[in-house]
Amino acid sequence: MEKFSTHTGVAAPLKQSNVDTDQIIPAVFLKRITKTGFEDALFAGWRKNPDFVLNRPEYENASVLVAGSDFGTGSSREHAVWALRDYGFKAVISSRFADIFRGNSGKQGLLAAQVEQSDVELLWKLMEEQPGIEVRVDLESRTVTCGPVTVPFQIDDYTRWRLMEGLDDIGLTLQQEEDIEAYERTRPAFKPTTLPART
């Protein structure tokens, strides 16, 4: 995973709440067995509409999405994060993220920055006044800067540290293999196993 410290790029407003992962990437694109190449699938249902925000020329190179509350609800599909990443997004800003989506983002180097709803609306206002305006997302100071305005965002310390270091979660856990083995020795005998198979 690439290290993340700051990112500056064009912000696109997605002025809707409850953007679920079925909207971010419809199920039909989930048949692929690869982990890349999902850029065409991002918001596939909405992109056919010429008025959809990402179809407007001023947002052509958008890399920060500023969305309504409850972004990424529904299905656990990590494909939603892959699609945002493959399209070119580095960060999503919202006042509330669904838990699984936020977790998936942290694993893939996509920053899910949680800001107050009033700050989302302030950012939308600035973006409306100056379509295509750039924002700077600073993970070090946990702030988003847009023109004259700087607002704070929340992210848990651990995810922030992992993003800044670009660390692989599995590698970190495997450093604790002795603890895992010790735990396994204490597991009760009555816990089920899938093998040998009984039907």
Next chain:
Amino acid sequence: MTTTAVTTPPRTLAEKVWNDHLVRQGEAGRPDLIYIDLHLLHEVTSPQAFEGLRLAGRGLRRTDLTIATEDHNTPTENIFSTIADETSRKQIETLRRNCEEFGVRLHSLGDSEQGIVHVVGPQLGLTQPGMTVVCGDSHTSTHGAFGALAFGIGTSEVEHVMATQTLSLAPFKTMAINVEGTLKPGVSSKDIILAVIAKIGTGGGQGHVLEYRGSAIRSLSMEARMTICNMSIEAGARAGMIAPDETTMDYVQGRPHAPQGEDWDAAVEYWRTLHTDEGAAFDREVFIDADELEPFVTWGTNPGQGVPLSQPVPDPEEVGDDNAKDAARRALEYMGLEAGTPMKEIPVDTVFLGSCTNSRIEDLRAAAEIVKGRRKAENVRMMVVPGSARVRLQAEAEGLDRVFREFGADWRFAGCSMCLGMNPDQLAPGERCASTSNRNFEGRQGKGGRTHLVSPVVAAATAVRGTLSAPSDLEPAGAAAPVPSGLQPMA
């Protein structure tokens, strides 16, 4: 009074299960490392995880705590022919190859244990109280009905569990959902959970484990409890749980992977400790009066946009804050509905009985009871998709397939089917569906499709009348064609 020195403070059910799976407690803001007892796999969210293991030269740590099935994109017709869709076929073949390479038990299409992953686990007795259960599927919360801590994960975490049998997680908050009272006839556990989601909203449970409690929950069967826990994710919750009781033990006992002999006794002794202690504090509490509940139905494009079936489509101008108003306006436009229209006057094109929410034998029995001896409304198509091959066989042994067929419904093979429209079972653009599934998102059941979430008995009554209906709206079966006086019906 006991004289045992009690040093542990009172704990909730979720905290007990969490603590019993601590491999290592996180220090200095680090997450805890939690052991996973059961990892369920399916074709859609696993291929990239297996590939990740291969690329890193890692093995799958505990094949004996892992099981796979094919469900999301599998066809529900002609299952013994080659899958027509090439990408679907490739995904299924990839799962088969991966399971073989890594030594994972797989129940493939055509196997009598194949089915929706959340139906298969409990059915085999692999889901038991006090376990941690994960799957790359958000409806893993289903297994919480047993008092297990069960939650959906993304593909990176699937790979993490494959490699380490653990997950790094920050502790969840807890929320009690107290449901007291007695459900009226025709009201089911689906109506309870739809009412809960309408009350707390799609983000209301964010970061929390919901524990469903109270007399109305205690009186539910295991299958009805699974329906409730299944949709915890639609309230934004990490998981849903119900403390195990006699109903739970009776369900588990005798299943293929249930503990036996001394193991059974030891397990039961442990399971009896799995309840929220007197005096334990939840971060939040919600109260629902079961006596007041009616059959529920959604009108919008998220599961929180629901009303009792007897009510009209709400007016967006009277819904919540500006964001909610916006969302409601958008939803009505997508759904093609006018504010003020009585829900019961909305005609549907399709009725879908299935999904990990409502495809178990009790769901099929309840729906069959309604449609028995009737004919479906002319312009409606009804599709019945059992949750697993076992459920299908059981239903056929009971003659339910015949009841559905005589009613005019399609009787299919097991899988996720039209719940998410990955296979050919989809809505056409503009088509309206009464569905026993869990999500009414835009395009969820097919591009442009319009979904109303309902219980199995409401789905059945709707198929009879052709408009959204409760069982109590139906004339007695056969009333439309009374036996002429003086004639006896044929024996």
